[in-house]
Amino acid sequence: MNTVNIGMVGYKFMGKAHSNAYRALPMFFPHSLKPSMNVICGRNLEAVAAAGKQFGWKEHTSDWRDLLDRDDIDLIDINAPSNAHKEIAIAAAKAGKHLYCEKPLALSLADSREMLEAAEKAGVKHMVGFNYRFTPAIMLAKQLIEEGRLGDIYHFRAWFLQDWIVDPSFPLVWRLQQEIAGSGALGDLGAHLIDLSHYLIGDISEVIGMSETFIKERPLPDESGGLSAITGDTAATGPVTVDDATLFLARFANGALGTFEATRFATGHRSTNSFEINGSKGSVIFDFERMNELQVHFSEDEADVQGFRRVLATDPPHAYSDAWWPAGHPIGYEHTFTHAFLELLDAIQKDRQPSPSFSEGVKCQQVLEAVELSIKDRKWIQVSSL
Amino acid sequence: MNTVNIGMVGYKFMGKAHSNAYRALPMFFPHSLKPSMNVICGRNLEAVAAAGKQFGWKEHTSDWRDLLDRDDIDLIDINAPSNAHKEIAIAAAKAGKHLYCEKPLALSLADSREMLEAAEKAGVKHMVGFNYRFTPAIMLAKQLIEEGRLGDIYHFRAWFLQDWIVDPSFPLVWRLQQEIAGSGALGDLGAHLIDLSHYLIGDISEVIGMSETFIKERPLPDESGGLSAITGDTAATGPVTVDDATLFLARFANGALGTFEATRFATGHRSTNSFEINGSKGSVIFDFERMNELQVHFSEDEADVQGFRRVLATDPPHAYSDAWWPAGHPIGYEHTFTHAFLELLDAIQKDRQPSPSFSEGVKCQQVLEAVELSIKDRKWIQVSSL
Amino acid sequence: MNTVNIGMVGYKFMGKAHSNAYRALPMFFPHSLKPSMNVICGRNLEAVAAAGKQFGWKEHTSDWRDLLDRDDIDLIDINAPSNAHKEIAIAAAKAGKHLYCEKPLALSLADSREMLEAAEKAGVKHMVGFNYRFTPAIMLAKQLIEEGRLGDIYHFRAWFLQDWIVDPSFPLVWRLQQEIAGSGALGDLGAHLIDLSHYLIGDISEVIGMSETFIKERPLPDESGGLSAITGDTAATGPVTVDDATLFLARFANGALGTFEATRFATGHRSTNSFEINGSKGSVIFDFERMNELQVHFSEDEADVQGFRRVLATDPPHAYSDAWWPAGHPIGYEHTFTHAFLELLDAIQKDRQPSPSFSEGVKCQQVLEAVELSIKDRKWIQVSSL
Amino acid sequence: MNTVNIGMVGYKFMGKAHSNAYRALPMFFPHSLKPSMNVICGRNLEAVAAAGKQFGWKEHTSDWRDLLDRDDIDLIDINAPSNAHKEIAIAAAKAGKHLYCEKPLALSLADSREMLEAAEKAGVKHMVGFNYRFTPAIMLAKQLIEEGRLGDIYHFRAWFLQDWIVDPSFPLVWRLQQEIAGSGALGDLGAHLIDLSHYLIGDISEVIGMSETFIKERPLPDESGGLSAITGDTAATGPVTVDDATLFLARFANGALGTFEATRFATGHRSTNSFEINGSKGSVIFDFERMNELQVHFSEDEADVQGFRRVLATDPPHAYSDAWWPAGHPIGYEHTFTHAFLELLDAIQKDRQPSPSFSEGVKCQQVLEAVELSIKDRKWIQVSSL
Incomplete structure (x- = not known):
């Protein structure tokens, strides 16, 4: 079976x-x-019929x-709204299907743990939709760290x-309503x-955070889809029940210090998904708006030519570059999903768990919940206590 | 017929x-x-069979x-090596097929004119593969110029x-051999x-140019494909018969001054396809390595906040953005082709000529030939004289 | 008296x-x-004699x-190590001298308050050395905020x-020794x-912070000066008694959320002094390594050309630009001090308090101490409680 | 004598x-x-008196x-308008004074040669005001080339x-009037x-160029100074007799290809003085608006982390950095002059010719005149023929 x-x-x-x-895989891989x-x-049967055709x-x-x-379903891919993930997964x-589930895995840590247990008990493959891991420039950052080329890690800052x-x-x-989305900027970004x-x-x-809902009441939508919406004619409004912005400090097990900021109120930033890592021997800077680039600094470079290098991860040494276009030719957002599903299919083929599995989804949920608790209780929370 | x-x-x-x-069109458009x-x-029957399957x-x-x-072929898409374009087209x-032909249209201006004549005589649609026109950020530059928002154009510089x-x-x-490629950096870039x-x-x-072949002799390849190659074991070498780099000055009919530089010897540049335009009211800067961005300056901005704006052409006002991903999510190189074929299919549907048609291919060939002649004769050449 | x-x-x-x-003022202002x-x-009499001559x-x-x-001293400028500030000031x-004191004003909030009281009681002018306020690009940010062009402020992030x-x-x-420097990255940066x-x-x-001393023991220096030092031959080491890095979250009185990060362990960053501000109508980004630039975004720009503008604050509308060089010609780090002393002399001339006065130094010290307490007690600290 | x-x-x-x-030298050097x-x-006696005081x-x-x-004048520094240079120099x-003369040395190649001859005959030191040579980041580029770290040079492009x-x-x-300025964008930039x-x-x-005066008639000024001016009330206008923009291609003696562009019509560019050099082993990019930075690429870097490095030339290994501020603290435009005069005084002290001497001024004039002739005659001009 190769399907x-x-x-x-x-x-x-x-x-x-x-x-x-799914469409890209057979052609590029x-x-x-x-x-x-x-x-x-x-x-919505009509809408799903149209989408299915498109x-x-x-079927x-x-x-x-x-x-x-x-019998003709091996894998169930769950990208419905977050509040539906658990039941479906x-x-x-239980039906023995492999699983791909979008993030966040569930609306709560407990739910996500149930999902992981169910998947493990059933012995199926399970993967969570952290597609950004499959950005070649981010994979380069990972490789540099694993090979020790950045040395000991001191700082991680991400926004x-x-x-x-x-x-x-x-x-x-719906993304502004807790009962459907679970969380706002924190859970989404x-x-x-x-x-x-x-x-x-x-x-x-351990973590400690703060959050804010800057605009607490908004007009009710007539219709919504994705990230945009059309405002209704009526003056009806409703409460925003998720966070507009959440920030937190973190201490990593390896001693590194972290800052995290997620916000939907950063005027001028359409989608700046960015991080910087500082180690004892080098640093990297990434911004998804320039997803084909990683800035890399090495402190062991010759003294007169040290500086952050703008590395284009489209070059031959970089992940997946042979599948796509010649050096210097950008790939886009969607390619991260193609790479993610390549991992999933490879894991199915080789009968191993893909990475990131639901365990990673649970781990993420654990931190999310620790952050939320730290905000509610206004104190540092040990992640392992949850 | 909608196929x-x-x-x-x-x-x-x-x-x-x-x-x-072709695969992307029905899904995104x-x-x-x-x-x-x-x-x-x-x-190569074996190779084309594998490619066809992939x-x-x-068939x-x-x-x-x-x-x-x-009868079941309406359109012939020609992307064989340049020396084969003319005969096929x-x-x-003559067989009444619509045409899409990669650039350069042909190895000579005369050949390209024959191709245009043939296509016009046959009454078929004809389009040339200038895919970069279909980059949303470049289309924004075009729109700003057409709407007069850059004013009179003084400078165009491109590299x-x-x-x-x-x-x-x-x-x-093969790209380094004149008889197949026709030209080197000039014709390709x-x-x-x-x-x-x-x-x-x-x-x-009018134009005047200069060119150089820095490395005049190279090892013969064992096998080649695309832009990379494997060097053979033998010490055999052969002459490079195309230009490694060509630069030229140009004067536009509207009075603007132009500089052009095409080179395969710019260490550190994997594929920097870039231009800047300066007008009386504004300027734009583009670099395909950051293809989702256009830098835009307006001299009528308030005096204290003038500066080049980094505009992300992934936002809703920009071309094709509704077909792809949310604002701030990059698209890649391949999308320019999807947009180009959308134009071709739209033209077929509406029974109009697509743009850029073979006429644009001929115009480009005319300038290429003027540049080559200016280099050979070491003098300014009027483009219209060819 | 004009001296x-x-x-x-x-x-x-x-x-x-x-x-x-001081040398630049009469020439440029x-x-x-x-x-x-x-x-x-x-x-050190010998060293100060040499410096005085240079x-x-x-005298x-x-x-x-x-x-x-x-009688021939009107103003005392204190830039000795931090632990000497209080006594001198x-x-x-008390001697009736005007005061300029480098930051941090003192080693403790209590000390800085004594200094402010002494200066106020004596009726002298007093200014604290926050020279970065006098960077033209930062003054542009200030002006945009004050004129409401960024709208309500939601985020301040600084590193x-x-x-x-x-x-x-x-x-x-000495900068790594608490008894002299008072604090490490936090107090310095x-x-x-x-x-x-x-x-x-x-x-x-209110604030909550975390800090770390990554390298807890270091070789003793033979001789030190400024930011560099020569390691002694002996194997003697001593404990680092200040923070290598401090990070904190803050909530501003106006509702904005803040993140702050000060570190001497960010490999590749020689001196990146940077902030970003997001408001309801616009945003600004600044980095002192490119001190002549402010990136500015306005959400009310036309939809198709929105983006961060790279504004050069060397243009005529910008602060002090008429005193220096033509538009586009960079000024440097030292100019911020010239501008600061211009403010001080202007205040003396007009018999008003300069800004930032010791009050600003005290306010800063109050936050520094709140951050330190929040780290020690691992909890949020109300700044006004100190 | 040390004065x-x-x-x-x-x-x-x-x-x-x-x-x-002159004021900065004794303090920083x-x-x-x-x-x-x-x-x-x-x-203008009144104006020069005021300037002298300031x-x-x-005297x-x-x-x-x-x-x-x-007798109390050793060195004459000539920065009067260009048409006065020759007579004064x-x-x-002849009076035995050392000479510093702003560029362009003179209004013609012949004049500049006379100036060089006079200086050589008199045995005085002579230097021409090419201050940009003394930018630390440019000196780094020079060093990389001299040490062979960029390899053979293929391309120089400058704008x-x-x-x-x-x-x-x-x-x-006056800068737009040929009889005073000698040339427009070409001679100035x-x-x-x-x-x-x-x-x-x-x-x-050899060179070949093109130029244009986009605005051929302008209002007469009431008063002018430096780069700005105030338009008179009257409707009187006069002809612009210099070039607004000049572009040219060049071939270097070492085989490198060059493009040059000088324009005052590049909207949005206050003063972008920029070049790029591509060699067989590396490349550098410079822009004076970010004068403390040099972008450097090495093709021998490890394959997975190649990219242009943003090198801050304020670090200790860089020229003059020990005289100024700590690493990462920018210097400005004026510092290039301080460095230039340091070279001149050092040459006087050591009884050697400074660099760049009038010979360099003559060489520059020779190319300027070759470019002008190539524009007039619409053909390539051998520089050595002039």
């Missing part, structure tokens, strides 16, 4: 990104298992339970800055930074 | 880029005509003439800098700059 | 910077009062008390990154960031 | 820059000879001939872009680029 049969739950922003990745895009699922799925359905009993695991809700008249879309810190630096010991 | 049946001649770097564009990837053609073509063949008589036009053959032991691949200058500024009146 | 007679205590890095400023460089003072002082002495009774105030002690063999200079936040954003309500 | 007695002719922009350098600022000279000159005069016979040489006369209502100041190319790359063999 993996897929059922996907969700069909909006992430559904599109995942579908594109011909030695990978072939994803077969069998069934797409969404609650994205290239063979569609409005009930994700339909996917469980079908556990049922799918994910957006500005799409700075306007107070922007409506109350901060989760990516936390995962990158786990990937690059290691475990976080 | 366009395609036969494609060529299956390497450009063949892959074009195939990807669902209202476009659908490209049907019917037949791929290449001289890229998703239904393959080693003889492009096979495509001419088939003219035969395809396409690569470094893949700086090493003297890099072998004599300079052609893109010339076309962008036509697109953005307008006609060029 | 101010100066006695200066200190003659190293800051002594040189201040002397240069001819309408200012004239500083008369009368007496320079330092404990910097252009008329020198090894005892700062000599300055107190002289209070004595000088002062250096790397001069990353090497564990760098010796134990963080103090500047705190003052800039006061200048630009306003009062800080 | 050099100076008489200076000129008191505007350059007079101020030179005066500042205490081992240098001491410049004694004896007499400043300018045609800049710190002991002033309105007749430069007054300087010739005085030759007279001063000096300003925008101060883009506005057609900007008046006809291009001359600096040519000199840098001589310094960094070597002799130029």
Whole structure:
């Protein structure tokens, strides 16, 4: 068998990104298992039918339970809103399906742990959607750290800055409602930074944070989708129940100090997903808006020519570069998903767990919850205490 | 009919880029005509079979003439080496097929004119592969100029800098042989700059250039493909018969002054395809290595906050942004091809000529030939004299 | 009287910077009062004699008390090590001398308050050495905020990154000893960031921080001066008693959220003194390594050309630009001191308090002490409680 | 004698820059000879008196001939308008005075040769005001080339872009009049680029250029000074008799190819004085607006971390860094003059010719004239033929 049969739950922003990745794999990574895009699922039958046609799925359905009993589904890809992840993932695991679940894994640490347990008990492959790990420039940072070329790590500072809700008249879309999204800037943006810190630096010991909802009441939307929305005519408003911005300090197990900032109120930043790492022998700086670049400094360079190097990770030595275009030709956001699914299919093929697995999703959730608790209780929280 | 049946001649770097564009269109531009990837053609039957399978073509063949008589081919996409363009294009036009031809259109101005005539006589659609026109940030530059927001244009300076053959032991691949490639840095890189200058500024009146082949003899390759190659074991070498670098000055019909530089000897530049335009009211700067950005300056900005703005062309007001990802999420090199083929299919659907058509290919060839003549005769050449 | 007679205590890095400023004033700001460089003072008589000759002082002495009774001293400029500030300042105030004191004002909040009281009681002018306020690009940021062009302020993030002690063999200079320096990265670098936040954003309500001394033991120096040192031959070492790095979160009185990071362990950063401010209508980004530039974004710019502008603050509309060079010609670090002393002399001339006065020094000290307490007690500290 | 007695002719922009350098030398370079600022000279007695007082000159005069016979003048510094250089320099040489002359040395190659001959015949020291050579980041570029760290040089491209006369209502100041300024953008800006190319790359063999005066008629000024001017009330206009922009191609004696562009019509560029050099082993990029930085690339860096390094030339290994501020603290435009005069005084002290001497001024003039002739005759000109 060199095909993996897929059922996907969700069909909006992430559904599109995942579908594109499935379509790209056989062309750019011909030695990978072939994803077969069998069934797409969404609650609005008309909308999911249109998406399925557009994205290239063979069938569609409005009930994700339909996917469980079908023999022609090996993998269930969950990118529905966050509050639906848990139920689907556990049922799918019980049905013996491999799992890819978008982040955040669940609305709570407890839920995410249940998901991990279910997946482990079922013996299926499980992967969480931390797609940014699969950016070649970030993989270069990882490699430099692992090879000791940055030395001991002293500092990790990361910020994910957006500005799409700075306007107070922007409506109350689902991402601003706790019961659906679980969290605001922290869960949406901060989760990516936390995962990158786990990937690059290691475990976080303790955290303390602060957060704010700058605009506490917003107009109700008529209709919403993805990150944009249309404001209704009526004057009706509702409360924003998630954080607009969350910041926290962290201490890593290896002694490094961390700062994290996630905000949707950084005017001028469409999506600045950025970090810097300082080690005893070198430093790296990354910004996803220039995702093909990593700035790298080595303190052992000759004294008269030390400086941050702008490394283009499109060159031959860099991850996946042989699959794409010649040196100096940029790849884009969607390629991170293609690389992520390549990892998943490779793991299925070789019967190993992919990385990041649900364990990483749980670890991230644990930090998220520690940050939230540190804000609520206004004190440092040991991550391991949760 | 909402499908366009395609036969494609060529299956390497450009063949892959074009195939990807055909695959992307129905997903990201669902209202476009659908490209049907019917037949791929290449001289090496085994290699083209593998490429066809990988890229998703239904059939393959080693003889492009096979495509001419088939009713299920509407469009012939020519991305074979440059010396094959003319014969294929003219035969395809005579067979009534629409044409997409990679640049340079042909090895000579005369040949390119024959191709244009053939296409016009046959009444088919014809388009030339100046894909960089379809970069959203470049389209923003075009729009600013057309709306008069940069004022009168005084300067255009452009440079396409690569470094893949700086090493003297890099072998004599086909791109370094005049009889196949037609030209070196000028035809390969300079052609893109010339076309962008036509697109953005307008006609060029006169030119004078200089060129150099820094490394005149190189080892013969064992095997070559795309931009890289493996050096053979033997000590055999051969002469480089194209330019390593060509630079020229130009005067535009509208009075603007131009400088152009195309080189494969700019160490550190993997593929810096860059231009700057200065007008009486504003300026723009572009670099394809940061293809999602355009730097824009307006002299009518308030005096205390004037400066070049780093505009991310991924925002909603920018071309094609609604088809791709949210604001701030980069797209890559390959998307320029998707946009180009969208233009071609739209033109077929609406029964109009696409842009850039073969006329633009001829215009570019005319400037290339004027530059070459100016180098040979060491004097200014009027472009219209050719 | 259009001359101010100066006695200066200190003659190293800051002594040189201040002397240069006094020398520059009459030439570049001819309408200012004239500083008369009368007496320079330092404990090492030979060294201070040499410095006095080099910097252009008329006399020198090894005892700062000599300055107190002289009628030909109007202003005492204190840039001796931090632990000497208090005694000199209070004595000088009592002697009726105007005061300029380098930051940090003192080793403790209590001491700094005594200094402020003494200066106020004596009715002299008093100014603290927060020279970065006088950077034209930072003054532009201030102006944009004051004119409401950034709207409500949501975020202030600041980092002062250096790397001069990353090497564990760098010796134990005075700046690494608490009893002389008072504090490490926090007091040296963080103090500047705190003052800039006061200048630009306003009062800080509460803070919580963390800090670390990464290298706890260092070789003893043979001789030290400024920021460099020569390691002695012996194997003797001593404990580092200040922080290598301090980070903290802050909430401002106006509701803005702040992050601060001061470190001497950011490999590759010689002296990155940087901040970003996000408001409801715009944002600014500053980095002192490119001190002539301010990046400015306005959300009310036309939608298709929004982006951070790189504003050169050397243009005519910017502070002090008419005193220096034509537009586009950079000024340097030392100019900030010239501007600071211009403010002081102007204040003396007009019989008003200069800004920043010792009050600002006390405010900064209050935050520094709140941060230290928050680290010690591992909890949020209300700044006003100190 | 450790003092050099100076008489200076000129008191505007350059007079101020030179005066500042004389004042800075004893403080920052205490081992240098001491410049004694004896007499400043300018045609407007009132204005030169004011300037002399402001800049710190002991005496002033309105007749430069007054300087010739005085024993207390060792060096004559000529920064009057270009059309006055020749007469003053030759007279001063005959009077046995050392010479510093601003660029361009003269209005013609023949004149500059006469000046060089006069200086050589008189046996005085002579230096030309190519201050940019004394930028530490440019000196780093020079060192890298001389040490072979960039390998063989293939490309030099340079552009000096300003925008101060883009506005057609900007008046006809002396810099726009051929009889006073000699040349426009070419002589003012291009001359600096040519000199840098001589310094960094070597002799130029042949050139071909183009130029344009975009705005051919401008209002007459009421009063003018430096780079700005106030338009008169009357409607009177006069012809612009110099070039607004000049571009040229060059071939260097060592085989490198060069492009040069000098323009005052590059909207958004206050003073972008920039070059890039590509060699077989490395490249450098410089922009004076960020004068403390040099971007450096080495092709022998490890393959996975190649990229342009942003080197801050304020670090200890860099020229003059020990005289100024700690690493990472920017210096400014004026420091280049201080360094230049340090070279001159050192040459006087050691009885050697300083560099760049008038020979370099002549060489630059030769290229300028070759460019002008190439424009007039529309053909390549051998520099050595002039």
